[in-house]
Amino acid sequence: MTATAPHFGPPPSTPATRRPLAAAALLAALVGMVFGLLLGGAGPASAHAALTGSDPQDGAVVATAPKEVTLTFSEQVALGDDSIRILDPTGKRADTGGAPRDLQSGSTVKYGMSLHSGLPDGTYTVAWQAVSADSHPISGAFTFSVGTPSKTAVALPTDQAGGGLVGALYDIARYAAYAGFILLVGGSAFVLACWQRGAGARPLQLLVARGWMTLTVATLAMLLLRNPYTGSGELADAFDLNGLKAVLDTKPGAALVSRLLLLGASALFIAVLFGAYAKREDAREKRDLTFGLAIGGTVIAAGIAGTWALAEHASAGIQPGIAMPVDVLHLLAVAAWLGGLTALLVALHRTPDIDATAVRRFSGVAFGSVLVLAATGIYQSWRQVGTWSALTGTAYGQLLLVKVGLVAVLIGIAWFSRRWTARLVTGGGGTATESATTGSESGDRDSAGGGKRSSAEAAEKAGAPVVSAPTAEDPARAAQLARQQAAVATAQKKRIRDADPDRSGLRRSVLAEVGVAVALLAVTTVLTSTEPARTEEEAARASTAATAPANEGPVSLKLPFDTGGENGKGTVRMEITPARTGANELHLWIDGSDGKAMDIPEVKVAFTLESKDIGPLPVVPARLAEGHWTADGVQIPMAGNWKVAVTVRTSDIDQTTIDKNVKIG
Numbered sequence: 001m002t003a004t005a006p007h008f009g010p011p012p013s014t015p016a017t018r019r020p021l022a023a024a025a026l027l028a029a030l031v032g033m034v035f036g037l038l039l040g041g042a043g044p045a046s047a048h049a050a051l052t053g054s055d056p057q058d059g060a061v062v063a064t065a066p067k068e069v070t071l072t073f074s075e076q077v078a079l080g081d082d083s084i085r086i087l088d089p090t091g092k093r094a095d096t097g098g099a100p101r102d103l104q105s106g107s108t109v110k111y112g113m114s115l116h117s118g119l120p121d122g123t124y125t126v127a128w129q130a131v132s133a134d135s136h137p138i139s140g141a142f143t144f145s146v147g148t149p150s151k152t153a154v155a156l157p158t159d160q161a162g163g164g165l166v167g168a169l170y171d172i173a174r175y176a177a178y179a180g181f182i183l184l185v186g187g188s189a190f191v192l193a194c195w196q197r198g199a200g201a202r203p204l205q206l207l208v209a210r211g212w213m214t215l216t217v218a219t220l221a222m223l224l225l226r227n228p229y230t231g232s233g234e235l236a237d238a239f240d241l242n243g244l245k246a247v248l249d250t251k252p253g254a255a256l257v258s259r260l261l262l263l264g265a266s267a268l269f270i271a272v273l274f275g276a277y278a279k280r281e282d283a284r285e286k287r288d289l290t291f292g293l294a295i296g297g298t299v300i301a302a303g304i305a306g307t308w309a310l311a312e313h314a315s316a317g318i319q320p321g322i323a324m325p326v327d328v329l330h331l332l333a334v335a336a337w338l339g340g341l342t343a344l345l346v347a348l349h350r351t352p353d354i355d356a357t358a359v360r361r362f363s364g365v366a367f368g369s370v371l372v373l374a375a376t377g378i379y380q381s382w383r384q385v386g387t388w389s390a391l392t393g394t395a396y397g398q399l400l401l402v403k404v405g406l407v408a409v410l411i412g413i414a415w416f417s418r419r420w421t422a423r424l425v426t427g428g429g430g431t432a433t434e435s436a437t438t439g440s441e442s443g444d445r446d447s448a449g450g451g452k453r454s455s456a457e458a459a460e461k462a463g464a465p466v467v468s469a470p471t472a473e474d475p476a477r478a479a480q481l482a483r484q485q486a487a488v489a490t491a492q493k494k495r496i497r498d499a500d501p502d503r504s505g506l507r508r509s510v511l512a513e514v515g516v517a518v519a520l521l522a523v524t525t526v527l528t529s530t531e532p533a534r535t536e537e538e539a540a541r542a543s544t545a546a547t548a549p550a551n552e553g554p555v556s557l558k559l560p561f562d563t564g565g566e567n568g569k570g571t572v573r574m575e576i577t578p579a580r581t582g583a584n585e586l587h588l589w590i591d592g593s594d595g596k597a598m599d600i601p602e603v604k605v606a607f608t609l610e611s612k613d614i615g616p617l618p619v620v621p622a623r624l625a626e627g628h629w630t631a632d633g634v635q636i637p638m639a640g641n642w643k644v645a646v647t648v649r650t651s652d653i654d655q656t657t658i659d660k661n662v663k664i665g
Contacts, residue, residue, distance in 0.1 A: 186339010
């Protein structure tokens, strides 16, 4: 997640003159983050792989069927059997099947699929599916033609890899995994760093335990769904043991298994935190155990965060050695902030005895998390976006703008939380329980003798039913009365707690922050499965470079000739329109040595692309008028430097061939 403002500012003891400076620092962090997003730029980087080229190219027309179709990607991809399928005009497989051939050379990532021999003319469909280095599935399709394009072609696949029901379930599991990690790590950190007495609070124990359970179940679901998510898309394949075995051999599969092992260690951490630690009374022993739990918990949390960094966006593109530890820090800061915020909300609503000191400590933790988020968010955004056009012209950039907008909303809400925190602390640092006790002592005096009033009178004032003292002769009645007294005490605490306007205001502002944070986490989850803006632009540039014409208008040539016979000298003027890949119109004008139109028996043209061993592609123009020949639908299959050879015959025995190279497409 990107950098955000803390929920609470500096403690109220901070001089008033320093508070505007703190607010200015937060604003500067946000501005710096935004400018880092917009203006950061450097060399190429990729996260999702993209198809950058193919041979034959999309829409190309070749004279004869190639022996192999090759695909070039922007980064490393994983391909399996049937990852590349080539269909003939009738929909039958035209390739030989099996795994594609690895043709990588240096930094070029290229794969080839062999074709059957003797393929008929027509339009062929190439459908491909792969898994990019950042673990996300990608797919696509294109067509090329042999000889003359077919009137009808095989329909291109419309389903995207990672879509459908399986894709939706996988995305839900991904969101749940992030949420579980945040609750597990952030809730534990809140207890250790801000409110150690909270280790004995049942609501906080349930919060952390539910975070652990959510992360564990989500990880298991992702592991089972991984095979259909990157392959067939069929939900039933989630229980295919062969597919599961194949997943375990991949980097994402290994990361998910490692996460499950670390969750086993975290279960022991939770047991100690809410067991022995919560019951420990000796101050020195508790301090030592706090240090041990902090070190062990940090190692486990960093390890779990590393399972994302090692298998997703941070592991691909430029500077992965820097990006992966930065991503770990980013995730830990998010967990400390959002998880701690959730724990604070639970404590304010469910545990009325939380003191203001814990709130103030969390304010400091939040501020530190913001600084880490600002620095890591700028770096991550630079890697994935880089330019203004990518920010506004791609889905990833637009989602990032939505994310920054949510951050701005959080900053506004955080300002109110900061003010409520200051009022809560300056209004007295005691707990709600202490306030209740003080209120009872001050108000439970007997007006006549100054002694304390009975518990029955106090309960009556609190609005609860009066409970008589239990009798020793009736144990069942005694147990019932004990439960009633406990309920009375709880109701009294809640009434006093809710009567505190500062605490109520803080609860409302923190609840609003949590609501925005949930939306922010959803946007972040979508971003992790969206093709990064920089990669999308690179793929678009590569596609444009491969298909865009280099010439803006028709190509004109002048070719002098001499057949050696009588009146055998002249000039061929040629015009190719529009001189692009695909269909073109050819015009030839034959001028004699005197510059006038020259009537000849025959003229032929052939096109050859020697760099690709294509051609010669013959063209027989038709006579339109004296000295004027034309041909329609001249197919140029791909861009390049073509050799144009013109054969001119001036008599039954006198002819010559002249040629010239020209760039077409």
